[in-house]
Amino acid sequence: MKRLLDCTASDFVRMTGKELKQAIKASEGRVLVAEVVAAVTPLYPSVTNAELAASFGADMILLNFFDVFAPRVEGLTDSNPADAVRDLKRLIGRPVGLNLEPVDPGARQAEQLHALPPGRLASAETFAAAKELGFDFICLTGNPKTGVTNKEIQEAVRTARDVMGTEALIIAGKMHGAGVEGEAGRDLVAKQEVIGFIEAGADMILLPSPGTVPGMTLESAKAMVDAVHAHGALALLATGTSQEGSDEATIRQIALNSKMAGADLYHIGDAGYNGIAVPENIMHYSITIRGKRHTYVRMASSVLR
Structure with a gap:
């Protein structure tokens, strides 16, 4: 198994979710996930936001606001809806994942x-549809004002594992409060809830990067990451608080603190411009965690490799 740093499009197309997890682990904290909104007009309509994010150095693409029962990626004008995800993967040569939201009515x-x-x-129905559409991984989390709770995330992990099977790659966790009273800032998630996600079947735990939500310090993030690792999962530290639209110095600080906290991979959100981080910030984040060598290779590598 190659480390993800060395993988090209032909490697990604053959990987199972478990193999992708091992490739990430082998990369020792040098993998970047860019989230983009699929349901809005792209920043530059002649290419999708996913293509733009990939071209600036993202290793993995996470689609947000994507409806599996009405599949569409804005910017893929000639794509059949049933083929939209596979067409996008062919164009960018990267693993593509999907946000699904475990909303709690109570x-x-x-x-x-x-x-x-x-x-x-x-x-169960959306997990089955996501599998049929060809997504490489699933992220169970909440957008702002959705009412996603930690309790429902844990239940969703169990359901996703049952529907998608043992080889699926499942990420679970919250990067902000999602509009829920009592689950925000330093109270966002308890260590026991994180362990519960893992025991339910999550491969990776999503947590806020230090400095992105109130009270999430380097020390508190590291303690949570240590707990994730102690229970056999990987840690994704996320920037989902519109700081993906910040200046370069802020991006570098978040990236370095996340690396010091022990992150296995890093997330940069979609609220910089129109459904995508400031593209240069994707590159700055990548350069900070792994230097220009790996960043430029990822940016330049052809999908035909």
């Missing part, structure tokens, strides 16, 4: 919540 609301379409909710 969540205590910290703010007015949005109603989501069934195709974005975490359910």
